[in-house]
Amino acid sequence: MKDLRELLPDYALGLLEGEEKTRLEQALQSSAELRQELLELQAALMRLPESLPPVTPPPRVWARIQQRTHPRRNFLRWAAAVLVVAALGLGGWGVGLYRQYQTLAQEQATVARWLADPEVKWQLIKNSEGQSFGTMLWREEGPCLMVLREPPPPGRVYQAWGRKNDADPVSLGVFSGRVFETDYEGFDFMGVSLEPPGGSPQPTQPLGRVPTS
Amino acid sequence: MLNGGVEPDTALLSFLAKGDERALEELYRRYSPSLYALLLRMLQSREEAEEILQDSFVQLYREAARYQPERGSVTAFLFTIGRNLALSRLRSRKARPQKLEDHDLHSPDQELGLWREDDPTDRILVRRALQRLEPSDRQLLEEAFFDGFSHSELAERHQLPLGTIKTRLRRALLKLRAYLGGPQVSEEA
Numbered sequence: 001m002k003d004l005r006e007l008l009p010d011y012a013l014g015l016l017e018g019e020e021k022t023r024l025e026q027a028l029q030s031s032a033e034l035r036q037e038l039l040e041l042q043a044a045l046m047r048l049p050e051s052l053p054p055v056t057p058p059p060r061v062w063a064r065i066q067q068r069t070h071p072r073r074n075f076l077r078w079a080a081a082v083l084v085v086a087a088l089g090l091g092g093w094g095v096g097l098y099r100q101y102q103t104l105a106q107e108q109a110t111v112a113r114w115l116a117d118p119e120v121k122w123q124l125i126k127n128s129e130g131q132s133f134g135t136m137l138w139r140e141e142g143p144c145l146m147v148l149r150e151p152p153p154p155g156r157v158y159q160a161w162g163r164k165n166d167a168d169p170v171s172l173g174v175f176s177g178r179v180f181e182t183d184y185e186g187f188d189f190m191g192v193s194l195e196p197p198g199g200s201p202q203p204t205q206p207l208g209r210v211p212t213s
Numbered sequence: 214m215l216n217g218g219v220e221p222d223t224a225l226l227s228f229l230a231k232g233d234e235r236a237l238e239e240l241y242r243r244y245s246p247s248l249y250a251l252l253l254r255m256l257q258s259r260e261e262a263e264e265i266l267q268d269s270f271v272q273l274y275r276e277a278a279r280y281q282p283e284r285g286s287v288t289a290f291l292f293t294i295g296r297n298l299a300l301s302r303l304r305s306r307k308a309r310p311q312k313l314e315d316h317d318l319h320s321p322d323q324e325l326g327l328w329r330e331d332d333p334t335d336r337i338l339v340r341r342a343l344q345r346l347e348p349s350d351r352q353l354l355e356e357a358f359f360d361g362f363s364h365s366e367l368a369e370r371h372q373l374p375l376g377t378i379k380t381r382l383r384r385a386l387l388k389l390r391a392y393l394g395g396p397q398v399s400e401e402a
Contacts, residue, residue, distance in 0.1 A: 055250045
């Protein structure tokens with residue numbers, strides 16, 4: 001037993017290996033006296049850190065410990081964030097749908113008002129291949145309404161143009177719906193082009209035009 | 214339940230074993246500065262000391278239910294976890310670390326832990342106990358404990374026979390225990 005007791009300091013320091021370590025660990029299982037002495041030596045050793053001035057660790061260490069010890073709470077926070085984003089997305093989608101509905105209703109009301117006028121004339125707006133993609137309604141005194149079959153593709157807008165013979169086209173405005181009210185007076189042709197948001201100084205992708213007379 | 218930060222460590226570990234995260238926070242508040250100082254001393258690297266400090270408290274959290282008060286104090290339990298992790302890190306390195314420069318007191322990351330309920334009495338007591346050891350014994354003990362040097366490494370560093378190293382280390386630890394209030398030991402030990 002005395003022989004084994006002499007091994008206890010090395011064991012407490014973690015310096016015991018091999019057959020000596022195995023022998024001591026077996027003895028520790030059966031000897032309360034050895035275990036008690038080992039505890040006392042370990043207790044003395046583990047007071048050595050007290051000889052050092054304490055140093056406060058940076059706050060990020062505790063934050064990382066929390067992340068690692070409470071992943072479920074972190075997951076719940078993450079899930080809550082996803083739900084909030086989803087709710088905002090759904091809300092945004094709902095708002096978007098409502099705005100689309102409002103735009104459609106306004107367009108229908110405008111078209112209905114024009115069609116209710118017996119003086120209104122109309123003609124098809126065709127592309128260079130002769131295919132129609134919309135209609136222009138007009139009145140003799142100058143006002144007109146462009147009605148296109150489809151809204152512009154995402155990221156693009158329609159731009160309306162008026163043009164005199166042998167002159168550059170003049171921008172009459174951009175629109176992202178299917179209906180555009182303007183005035184053809186003073187122009188020989190009315191046209192429509194596809195443009196980037198905000199429009200362009202000159203038509204970059206002309207779709208087609210109609211003569212005004 | 215926590216009660217104003219006056220619970221003994223053993224009660225905190227008992228709460229922790231039941232999943233009370235505030236107990237872990239309180240233990241971290243009490244002992245992270247001392248453990249961080251130990252890890253800085255052992256690893257000589259702030260980055261690695263932070264990493265092992267994290268690992269130590271995560272292990273404490275996971276093994277809280279394994280703690281038995283009759284087998285030692287909570288600090289001994291925690292510091293043993295931290296020291297063992299640091300020793301593994303030291304032994305996985307190819308070369309011993311260079312000594313870290315003294316802590317920069319002006320760095321917010323290296324603020325001394327004076328804000329906590331730091332009781333210098335314990336520090337003075339342990340330092341006095343260390344000072345009572347033979348200087349060469351004290352150096353061997355500190356190199357074995359803080360630097361993780363093995364018997365053979367110490368024998369090579371100090372150009373002493375292996376048996377002498379073992380004898381001096383045992384003597385140093387037995388005396389330290391006695392000076393810190395444990396059983397008396399003869400000066401010849």
